[in-house]
Structures are given as structure tokens and as C-alpha cells.
Amino acid sequence: MIDIHTHILPGLDDGPRSWAETLEMCRLAKEDGAEGLVATPHIRDGVYPNRRSDIVEKVNELREKIKGHIDINIFCGAEIHITPDIVDRIKRGEVPTINDKGYILLELPDHLVPPRIEDLLFQLKLERIIPIITHVERSHWIQREFQLIYRFVEMGALMQITAMSLTGGLGRTARRMAMKLVKLRLAHVIASDSHSRGLRPPGLSFALKIASSIVGEKEANAMVKDAPAKIINGSGIEIPVPERT
Numbered sequence: 001m002i003d004i005h006t007h008i009l010p011g012l013d014d015g016p017r018s019w020a021e022t023l024e025m026c027r028l029a030k031e032d033g034a035e036g037l038v039a040t041p042h043i044r045d046g047v048y049p050n051r052r053s054d055i056v057e058k059v060n061e062l063r064e065k066i067k068g069h070i071d072i073n074i075f076c077g078a079e080i081h082i083t084p085d086i087v088d089r090i091k092r093g094e095v096p097t098i099n100d101k102g103y104i105l106l107e108l109p110d111h112l113v114p115p116r117i118e119d120l121l122f123q124l125k126l127e128r129i130i131p132i133i134t135h136v137e138r139s140h141w142i143q144r145e146f147q148l149i150y151r152f153v154e155m156g157a158l159m160q161i162t163a164m165s166l167t168g169g170l171g172r173t174a175r176r177m178a179m180k181l182v183k184l185r186l187a188h189v190i191a192s193d194s195h196s197r198g199l200r201p202p203g204l205s206f207a208l209k210i211a212s213s214i215v216g217e218k219e220a221n222a223m224v225k226d227a228p229a230k231i232i233n234g235s236g237i238e239i240p241v242p243e244r245t
């Protein structure tokens with residue numbers, strides 16, 4: 001399994017406070033069966049002004065620290081809060097795509113979908129950058145505007161849900177919505193969005209079991225193994241046709 005959404009680098013965002021905690025998180029992920037982790041610190045103007053160079057530096061530091069101790073691959077990425085100039089920032093090398101292969105984690109505001117989102121998705125498509133919208137099941141807007149998910153998927157976006165939403169650790173609403181997205185084939189990747197060793201630790205295996213019970217093993221594996229591997233390699237993902245509600 002490869003976890004494409006983790007906050008495992010210390011000092012860049014609201015993730016771990018120390019390298020010791022980072023290493024513990026890597027160990028937990030490995031024990032749970034992960035072969036790779038994408039480090040995706042927040043990039044958010046005025047709050048987490050991280051740049052690609054900061055993230056690459058810390059990823060390299062982490063690779064050095066685990067060498068010979070923890071057998072897990074670490075890749076570079078970011079969770080990018082939506083701004084209208086994402087494409088320019090990527091082109092300037094300020095914002096990384098995952099493993100520099102063209103996929104990005106895109107975070108939308110919780111309450112309101114920005115009115116110009118479709119313009120942005122179109123711009124990304126023209127540049128062959130594939131957005132993966134993060135933890136959609138936890139967004140408030142999804143309760144009122146579920147149909148938007150179909151529209152985003154039509155426009156080439158992928159949907160990521162949080163492992164702990166499926167397993168019930170983030171409340172009943174998040175669980176119900178995560179299960180609905182899986183059932184309707186509107187969830188394409190399951191990731192931990194882990195921030196610490198305690199509150200939301202890494203780990204995908206329990207969520208994989210739950211997803212398997214909804215759509216079967218093959219499709220569930222696609223969400224934690226096949227799709228993440230393609231995201232890392234920059235190859236195309238064939239997504240299932242979503243069911244209509």
C-alpha cells in the first residue's frame with residue numbers, strides 16, 4: 001500500500017512536533033503494511049507558506065534518517081489549499097506535484113466551493129495536472145451539493161477519502177459519507193491524512209477491509225495500491241463509472 005496523503009514532516013505544518021514522532025509514524029505505517037508514504041505538508045497562504053524546496057529538503061532529511069532502519073519509500077508532495085494561481089506556481093517550481101509526476105492534492109474550503117472552481121479544474125486539465133480533491137467526505141458543502149462531486153469527476157478530478165472516516169474515527173457523518181462515496185464509485189483513493197502518532201495515526205489496512213466489504217477486494221485494493229502506485233509513477237488511472245444516486 002502507498003499512503004498518498006500524510007503530514008509526517010516536522011516543523012512545516014500542524015503535523016508531528018519532532019523527528020522522533022515522524023520516525024514513529026513511519027514505523028507505524030510500515031507495520032500496517034505501507035511500502036510508501038507521500039509527505040504532503042499544507043501549502044496555504046499566510047498560514048503554511050511552504051515551498052517545494054522546503055519540502056524536498058525535509059523529505060531528503062527523512063530519507064537519510066530512516067535509511068537502514070525503516071524500509072519505506074518517502075515521496076514528495078503537498079496538500080495545496082486552493083488559490084487561483086496554482087498552475088503558475090507549479091510552473092515556477094514553487095509548488096510540487098506528487099513525486100514531480102503531475103498529480104496534486106487539492107484542498108477546498110470546508111464550507112463553500114469557490115465559484116471559479118470549474119475554471120481552475122479546466123486550467124489544470126490543459127496543463128495535464130490531475131487534481132486529487134482531499135477528504136471530500138469531511139467537507140460541509142458535500143451535504144448540500146453532492147452532485148458537484150459528479151461534475152468534478154467528469155472534469156478529470158479524483159476524489160480522496162480519509163481512512164479514519166471509513167473506520168468511524170471521525171464521526172458518524174464522515175463515516176456515512178465516506179461509505180456512500182465508496183459505494184457509488186466516487187472515491188478513488190483512500191489515504192490516512194495522518195498528522196501525528198496519536199490522534200490520527202498512519203494506517204490504511206482497517207479502511208481497506210471496510211472498503212472491501214462494500215465493493216469487493218479488487219476495487220478496494222485499487223484505492224490503496226493500484227491508484228496510488230500510478231499517482232507516484234504519473235501514469236493514467238482508469239476510474240470506474242460512478243453510480244447515480
Ligand SMILES: [Fe+2]
Nearest residue numbers: 005007079193
Ligand atoms: Fe491533510
